[in-house]
Structure formats: C-alpha cells, structure tokens
Amino acid sequence: MSFLAPLAFGAGVVAALAAVVLHLLSTRRPPRAVLPTARFVPESEARAVSRSSRPTDRLLLASRVLAALLIGAAFARPVPDAPGPSVRHVVLLDLSSNVADRAAAAREAIARAGDGGAIVAFDTTARRLDTADVARPDPPRSAPGILSAALVAGLREARAIARGADSVRLVVVSPLAEEAFDAATAGARAAWPGGITLVRVPAATDTARAPLPSLDTPLADDPFAPALPRLDPARGAHAVRIVRRAPSAADSAWARQAGRVLVHWPVGATAPASADGVMAFGQRPATLVAPLARLHSVVDTAATAPARSGSRPAERARVIARWRDGAVAATERRLDAGCVRDVAVGVPLAGDLTLRAPFVAFLQAVVEPCGGARGATVSDSAARAFTGDDRAASARLLVAAGATDQTLAAWLLGGALLALAAEWAMRRRRDA
Amino acid sequence: MAVGPYGALLDAVRGVRWPARRPVPGGAPGAHQARTRGIAPEFAEYRPYRQGDDPRRIDWKLLARSDRAFIRLAPDHATLGTTFIVDASASMGFAGKWALAKRLAVALGAVAHASADPVGLIVASASRARRLPPRARGGVIAEFARTLDDTECGGTVDLAPLVAASASRCVVITDALGDADALRTALSRHQAQGGEAHLLHVVARLELDPAGDAVLATDPEDETIARPLVADTRDAYRARFDAWRGEVARQFRADGVAYHEVCDDAAVEQLVRRVVTPAGARAEAEARR
Numbered sequence: 001m002s003f004l005a006p007l008a009f010g011a012g013v014v015a016a017l018a019a020v021v022l023h024l025l026s027t028r029r030p031p032r033a034v035l036p037t038a039r040f041v042p043e044s045e046a047r048a049v050s051r052s053s054r055p056t057d058r059l060l061l062a063s064r065v066l067a068a069l070l071i072g073a074a075f076a077r078p079v080p081d082a083p084g085p086s087v088r089h090v091v092l093l094d095l096s097s098n099v100a101d102r103a104a105a106a107r108e109a110i111a112r113a114g115d116g117g118a119i120v121a122f123d124t125t126a127r128r129l130d131t132a133d134v135a136r137p138d139p140p141r142s143a144p145g146i147l148s149a150a151l152v153a154g155l156r157e158a159r160a161i162a163r164g165a166d167s168v169r170l171v172v173v174s175p176l177a178e179e180a181f182d183a184a185t186a187g188a189r190a191a192w193p194g195g196i197t198l199v200r201v202p203a204a205t206d207t208a209r210a211p212l213p214s215l216d217t218p219l220a221d222d223p224f225a226p227a228l229p230r231l232d233p234a235r236g237a238h239a240v241r242i243v244r245r246a247p248s249a250a251d252s253a254w255a256r257q258a259g260r261v262l263v264h265w266p267v268g269a270t271a272p273a274s275a276d277g278v279m280a281f282g283q284r285p286a287t288l289v290a291p292l293a294r295l296h297s298v299v300d301t302a303a304t305a306p307a308r309s310g311s312r313p314a315e316r317a318r319v320i321a322r323w324r325d326g327a328v329a330a331t332e333r334r335l336d337a338g339c340v341r342d343v344a345v346g347v348p349l350a351g352d353l354t355l356r357a358p359f360v361a362f363l364q365a366v367v368e369p370c371g372g373a374r375g376a377t378v379s380d381s382a383a384r385a386f387t388g389d390d391r392a393a394s395a396r397l398l399v400a401a402g403a404t405d406q407t408l409a410a411w412l413l414g415g416a417l418l419a420l421a422a423e424w425a426m427r428r429r430r431d432a
Numbered sequence: 433m434a435v436g437p438y439g440a441l442l443d444a445v446r447g448v449r450w451p452a453r454r455p456v457p458g459g460a461p462g463a464h465q466a467r468t469r470g471i472a473p474e475f476a477e478y479r480p481y482r483q484g485d486d487p488r489r490i491d492w493k494l495l496a497r498s499d500r501a502f503i504r505l506a507p508d509h510a511t512l513g514t515t516f517i518v519d520a521s522a523s524m525g526f527a528g529k530w531a532l533a534k535r536l537a538v539a540l541g542a543v544a545h546a547s548a549d550p551v552g553l554i555v556a557s558a559s560r561a562r563r564l565p566p567r568a569r570g571g572v573i574a575e576f577a578r579t580l581d582d583t584e585c586g587g588t589v590d591l592a593p594l595v596a597a598s599a600s601r602c603v604v605i606t607d608a609l610g611d612a613d614a615l616r617t618a619l620s621r622h623q624a625q626g627g628e629a630h631l632l633h634v635v636a637r638l639e640l641d642p643a644g645d646a647v648l649a650t651d652p653e654d655e656t657i658a659r660p661l662v663a664d665t666r667d668a669y670r671a672r673f674d675a676w677r678g679e680v681a682r683q684f685r686a687d688g689v690a691y692h693e694v695c696d697d698a699a700v701e702q703l704v705r706r707v708v709t710p711a712g713a714r715a716e717a718e719a720r721r
Contacts, residue, residue: 030660033647036523036609037639040672041649041659 001408004077004396012072016065023055057430063423070416074409079163079396086166087392089117090158093134094174096123096145098377100202105173106134108199112171118157122150128157147172147180151188158192159398167392170196175203176378176386179371189386194393196386203377213240213367216251219267223347224363227354231364238369247340258337261370268293268346277324278345282365288358293346294323320366321345330366339370438538438577444701450543450708453628453690456512456600465509478502512628513552513566513599514544517591518580519606519634520557522652525585527636528696533605534580535700536632536707540603542573543708549601554594555579558587566599588653592618595629603630608680609653620687630690632707633680637697639673642666 003009035041055061093109095102110131113119121129126149150172158168170192174180189196212228222244238259243251247264255262271291279287320341321330330343343366353359378386455465481490481501491504516537524530541551545568552566553576562579564572592614595602602622604615608631619629642649642661651657661669677693684691694703 030646030648030662032650032658033645033661034526034652035639035642035647035649035661036526036607036636036652037669037673038649038651038657038659038661039609039654040676041661041669042665042672043659044665045660 001078002396003073004079006076009069009072009076012068012070012076015068015072019061019064019068020055023057023061024053057426060423060426060430063419063426067416067419067423070412070419074412074416078408078412087169088161088165088167089113089169089171090154090161091117091119091171091173092126092147092150092154093119093121093129094123094145094150094172094180094201095121096177096180098145098175098177098180098203100175100204105201108201109171109173110134112173112197112199116161116165118154118161120150120153120157122146122153124149126150126153128153145174145177145180146182147174147176148182148184148188151185151192155188155191155398158393162395162398165395167394168194168398169392170194171199172196172387173199173201175201176383177203178378181378181386185386192393193397195389195391197390198383198387200377200383210238210240213242213263215242215244217242217244217267219244219349222267223349223351223354224265227360227363230355230360231367240367242367252335252340255338255340256336259369260338261367262335262338262340263343263366264340265343265345265366266295268295268348271346271348271350278321278329278362279324280321280330280362280365282320282368284361284365286358286361286365288345288362290353290359291348293348294327294329295344295346297344317342318371321362332370334370341366436577436581438535441535441539441700442542442573445539445543445704446546448543448705448708449547450540450549451710452512452601453710456510457626465507476505476507479505511547511549511568512544512601513550514541514601514603515552515554515566515598516541516576517554517556517594517598517602517604517606519589519591519604519610520555520583520585521589521607521610522558522586523607523609524634526652527638529607529634529636530585532694532696532698532700533632533634534577536605536634536694536703537580537603538573538576539700539704540707541576543704544601545573550599551576552599553579554597555583556589556591556594557583557585558589561589561594563597591615595619595622598622598627600626601628601630603632605632605634607634612680616684616687616689619684619689623688628690629688630707631684631692632703633677633691633693635677635693635695637695640670640695642669 089112091109091113093105095105099105109119113131119129119131119134120126121134123145126146154170158170162168176198210233212231215222215224215228217224224242224244228242238261240261240263241251241254242263242265244265244267246266247262251262254260271293274291275289276292276294277287277289278292279285317331317333319328319330320332321328321343323329329345330341332339332341347353347359452465478491478494479502481503485503489503491502494500494502494504518533518537520530524533537553541553544551548568550566550568551572553562553564555562562583564575564579588610590611591604591606592611595604595615595618602619604619606615608615615631619631622629644663644666646660646662648658649661659665681691681693690707692703692707
C-alpha cells in the first residue's frame with residue numbers, strides 16, 4: 001500500500017506521537033484513597049501531574065494511537081500495491097497518412113510498449129489496440145493524424161495501467177506532421193504530467209504527379225510562363241490556377257472544389273531600383289532576393305491580423321510568405337474544400353528572374369496544396385518543445401488525477417471508528 | 433469466660449490496678465478510697481459522739497478510761513463505676529484504629545472489673561448506640577468482646593450526648609474527628625459533677641505518615657472532602673495534623689481530662705499501663721527516664 005497524500009499520514013503519525021507524549025506527561029486525577037484526616041490536606045487542584053517513564057493507560061493509548069494512524073492513512077489516499085514492472089509504457093502510434101511505413105511504425109510501437117503497456121493508435125480518432133491488432137496489416141488510411149485526441153486517449157490509458165507501477169512513460173511514434181497539431185494539442189499536452197519520448201518515423205510524401213498550373217494572364221508575354229515547366233512534377237495531385245488579374249466569380253467557384261488552389265498573383269507595378277527579400281514557408285522554405293514590388297492592396301491585412309476576441313480562428317488567413325522585415329507577403333484563405341492564395345510580390349516583367357532557381361523554388365512553395373504540402377513535419381526545436389524532457393510521469397500523479405479507489409480508505413476509516421469507540425468505552429470504564 | 437482472641441491480652445494485664453484519680457463518692461465497698469469515713473478495721477481518728485450515731489460504733493475502752501464517748505472512725509473504700517464510650521464511626525474503621533479501640537476497651541474493662549468496679553459499654557455507631565450498663569458480675573468482659581466484635585464501623589456519630597449516661601469514670605475511645613469540641617464540653621461538665629474523664633485519642637500510623645503514592649485523599653465521613661495528597665502537600669498535611677493533635681491534647685488536659693494519644697501500631701498492654709498510671713506517678717517515671 002502506498003499513499004497519494006503522504007503528508008496526511010505524516011500528520012497522523014504526529015498525532016499518535018503527541019498522544020504518547022501526553023500519556024507520559026499527562027496531568028490526571030490520582031486514584032481515590034480513604035484518609036479520615038483528609039481535612040488536614042491543603043486544598044489544591046484535584047488533578048495532579050503524573051509523569052512516568054512508561055505511558056499510563058496503555059490500552060487507552062494503544063486505541064488512540066491506532067485511531068490516529070488509521071485516520072491519517074485513510075486521508076492519505078491509500079492505493080494498494082500490485083506486482084508488475086515499475087515503469088510502464090503508453091505508446092501513441094500514428095497511423096495517419098503522414099506515416100511513410102506504418103508496419104515499421106507498428107513494430108516500433110510493439111517493441112516500445114513492452115509488458116503491461118498500452119498502444120493507442122490514432123489518425124483522426126484514437127483507440128486502444130491490442131498487440132495483435134497492431135501487428136496485423138492495416139488498410140491504408142487517408143485521414144490525417146490528430147495528436148490532441150491521441151494525447152487524451154493516452155492519458156486515459158495511462159491512468160488505467162498506472163496502478164501497481166511506479167511511473168508511466170508516454171511514447172509517441174509519429175513523424176509529427178504539422179497537421180497533427182491543432183488548437184487542443186497544447187492543452188492535451190499540458191494534462192500529461194511528465195515528458196514524452198518521441199520516436200520519429202519517416203513521413204510520407206506525395207508522389208503523385210500534378211499537372212502544370214494553368215496560367216490566366218492578361219499579358220501576352222507573361223514571364224511566369226517559362227517558369228511553370230520548371231516546377232517539380234511530384235509536388236502532388238492537386239490542381240493550381242494562377243490568376244494574374246482580379247479573380248472572377250468563376251475563379252472562386254472553381255477554387256471551392258477539393259484539391260484546387262487558386263493563386264491570385266497580380267501583375268506587379270514598376271520594379272523598384274533596390275532589391276528586396278521575401279521568404280515562402282513551404283515544405284522546402286524558399287528565399288527570393290530581387291527588385292520586387294510590394295503589392296500591399298493584394299493581401300488582406302485584416303485577415304492576417306491577430307484574432308480579436310470573438311472572432312473565429314478558422315477564418316484567419318494563413319501566412320505563407322513574409323518580406324524580410326516581417327510584413328506579410330502572401331496568404332492562404334480556405335474556400336470550402338479548396339483555397340485561395342493572395343501573393344503580394346510584384347515580379348519584374350523584364351529580366352530573367354523567373355528563370356532562376358530561387359524564383360522557381362519560391363513558386364514551388366506558393367503552389368503547394370491547400371494547408372501546405374503533405375508530409376511537412378515540425379522542426380526539431382518544435383518537437384523538443386512539444387515533448388519536453390524524457391522523464392516518465394509518476395503513477396501517483398496519474399492515479400491522483402483520476403478517480404481513485406476509495407475502498408481501502410473506507411476500510412481504514414471504519415477501523416479508526418472502531419478504535420475510537422473502544423477508546424470511548426475504556427475511558428468511561430476508567431472514569432466510572 | 434469466653435473472650436476469644438483477647439485471652440493473651442487479658443493475661444498480660446492481669447494484676448494491673450486502675451486507681452481512681454481522686455476519692456470517690458461513697459458506695460458499695462470497693463478498692464478505691466472514698467470521700468467518706470466508715471467502720472473499717474484500720475483506725476483513722478476519733479470523733480465525739482453525737483446524738484443519732486450508732487451506739488455500736490462508740491469506743492467503749494476509751495469511754496472507760498476517759499468517761500467521754502467517742503466514735504472510732506476509719507477510711508472508707510468504695511467501688512467506681514466505669515463506662516467505656518467507644519467511637520464506631522466510619523473514620524475509626526481506617527487501618528488498625530478499630531482493632532486497637534476494641535482491645536483497649538476490653539483490656540481496660542478487665543482491669544477495672546478486676547477491682548470489682550462495675551463496668552459498662554456504649555458503642556456509638558451510625559445505626560444505633562449499643563449499651564451495656566455498668567455491672568460487676570462475671571462474664572461482663574466477654575459480653576464486652578462480643579458486642580465490640582459484632583459492631584461494624586460506619587457513618588458519623590455524636591459522642592457528647594452519650595457522656596451524660598456514663599458512670600462516674602467515663603472513658604472515651606475515639607479519634608476525635610467528629611464532635612471534638614462538644615465532647616470536650618461534655619467531659620468537662622462530667623468532671624465538674626465529680627466524675628472522672630479519660631480520653632483515649634486513637635490515631636493510625638498511616639494518618640501520621642501517609643504512604644508516598646499520590647492519592648486523592650477522601651474523608652469517609654464526608655465525600656465532599658477529596659484533596660490530592662502528593663509530594664507537594666504531604667509536608668503541609670503532617671504539619672497541620674500535628675498542630676491539631678497538639679491543640680486537642682492541650683484543650684482536653686486544660687479541662688482536667690486525662691488525655692492519652694494511642695497509635696494503632698503500639699502494644700496494647702503498654703498503652704493500658706500508661707493509661708492506668710496516675711499522672712503524678714507517670715510524670716515521675718518520665719523524669720526518671
């Protein structure tokens with residue numbers, strides 16, 4: 001038996017020691033004795049100090065000590081000890097489409113779970129799986145993995161297996177794709193009272209070959225045209241339309257379809273004399289330094305401003321590129337199943353900038369699928385911030401946070417009541 | 433005479449005499465010098481014959497020699513009735529006080545009875561006062577013993593009213609923890625009426641020197657008196673008790689009462705000899721020691 005609140009048991013021990021001391025130093029009424037000449041004894045308090053090296057009323061003392069210890073133990077939230085490994089593992093296994101080799105990830109999860117551990121598989125939902133279910137080949141899933149749901153399920157499983165263990169270690173077997181993080185992830189992570197062991201497995205990447213982006217431009221000799229064939233064909237199976245004018249209703253209707261990206265990249269004004277820098281945050285970040293014009297009217301600053309209270313975060317635009325001074329250079333807005341991207345980077349109409357590799361890389365980041373390229377994972381520093389240190393969570397903390405079994409405490413309290421009743425009976429018999 | 437456990441004690445005090453402290457009133461012939469003159473063989477003095485005297489008491493030889501009629505006088509002796517008033521209150525049941533009181537009453541009764549004095553007994557207990565009127569017949573001492581042995585100590589008693597029913601010599605055996613002042617007044621009045629008063633003040637060794645354990649001392653005759661007798665209060669208790677005993681002895685002696693303090697661990701036969709010894713002789717003996 002161990003205690004979740006050992007201070008309460010310590011208080012019980014202190015009370016028991018105090019009872020022993022009081023029995024050694026107690027002032028009590030001395031026994032009555034007949035003395036006919038009692039009238040000559042000076043009048044004084046009828047209770048006299050009686051100190052002894054051995055405690056008085058040892059049965060009474062024993063009942064009091066027993067009651068104090070039992071009450072202290074009952075309020076110390078006792079939990080019974082059960083045999084088993086001192087450290088148990090809860091493995092969160094990512095089975096989403098972001099995992100390149102789910103069989104290898106499953107093997108890793110089984111090896112990490114060990115004896116007495118639990119495996120929680122997650123994609124958009126999280127569920128506990130037996131070892132056999134994990135090892136069985138699983139049909140490929142296209143759903144993304146939601147880490148917050150997995151953390152909540154893992155916490156629940158950890159509380160279930162924490163009884164009888166000293167600590168529980170949480171292992172995440174996942175590539176930690178960016179899409180696995182949502183608004184609830186931070187809260188779910190904070191609920192776990194320990195560190196997380198991260199086993200990063202390779203992320204899946206899109207291998208489908210996408211068609212060339214279509215270019216809708218008012219210019220007869222648009223410099224983007226020679227750049228489009230230079231894009232990586234294995235960037236994904238989504239359709240991209242680059243509109244170099246104001247988008248029409250037909251463009252918006254087209255962009256509402258799933259797997260479509262409408263890029264609104266107006267023709268720039270006159271290029272400035274000095275060079276400027278812009279960086280796109282794609283799967284492979286790209287930096288472009290050239291005499292670029294800042295098209296402030298293109299980017300909706302209100303959409304990129306910090307969310308005010310009451311506004312829905314989902315409506316905010318995602319920044320996909322910034323100027324070197326931090327100003328927003330390109331944003332992405334969801335539009336039903338598709339999305340619209342506004343690029344406020346004025347590319348000079350003359351020159352060979354669009355033929356150079358930095359521009360092609362920048363363009364590659366701009367034409368990624370909605371929400372970013374699949375397989376994009378968080379950086380190592382972000383992963384370290386998520387996992388924290390590698391320490392396991394105390395089983396006591398986990399059981400304390402969950403619903404504890406009050407049966408043992410109830411028995412202890414019952415024993416304490418019996419001891420108190422015996423103490424009361426002995427005290428009455430002694431005073432009679 | 434069936435005296436049970438008192439046989440050895442009676443053997444020890446056999447031959448002891450208990451003379452009166454002063455001449456007794458006339459009465460039946462006895463061992464004590466009487467205040468009257470009688471016709472005993474011992475010559476004391478002559479007195480001229482007066483009309484009404486018994487002519488048989490005229491000394492005829494002196495009449496023949498002097499032709500004057502004289503009456504021949506001799507010292508008279510009479511008996512002295514003795515009543516023992518024994519306190520059987522609850523306080524007398526403590527330690528060996530009651531046993532000592534019984535043995536003193538039996539032994540002194542036997543001493544007085546040996547001088548042909550009538551002896552009586554009044555046992556004052558809470559339930560009732562058992563009385564044996566003064567008698568000189570044989571077997572009265574055995575009756576003493578039975579009466580005392582049948583008595584249980586308990587309650588509180590007033591001894592003073594019983595003194596009025598006493599014979600000339602009144603012997604009170606008590607611990608003086610009851611009506612001591614009233615008793616002193618009654619005995620003083622008894623003395624003034626020509627009687628003889630003795631007070632045997634019984635104390636227990638445990639009262640003089642209580643045991644060292646801390647106790648809540650309780651008066652058996654008054655439950656409201658319960659005081660802790662501990663190391664801090666024991667010396668003060670002894671001082672108070674000694675002072676009280678000294679004051680009681682002084683007051684009784686000042687009133688002419690023969691006061692004797694007797695302790696329950698003393699030999700009874702020695703106490704008997706001390707009681708029966710006249711005060712003057714006792715003072716001489718103490719001076720010789």
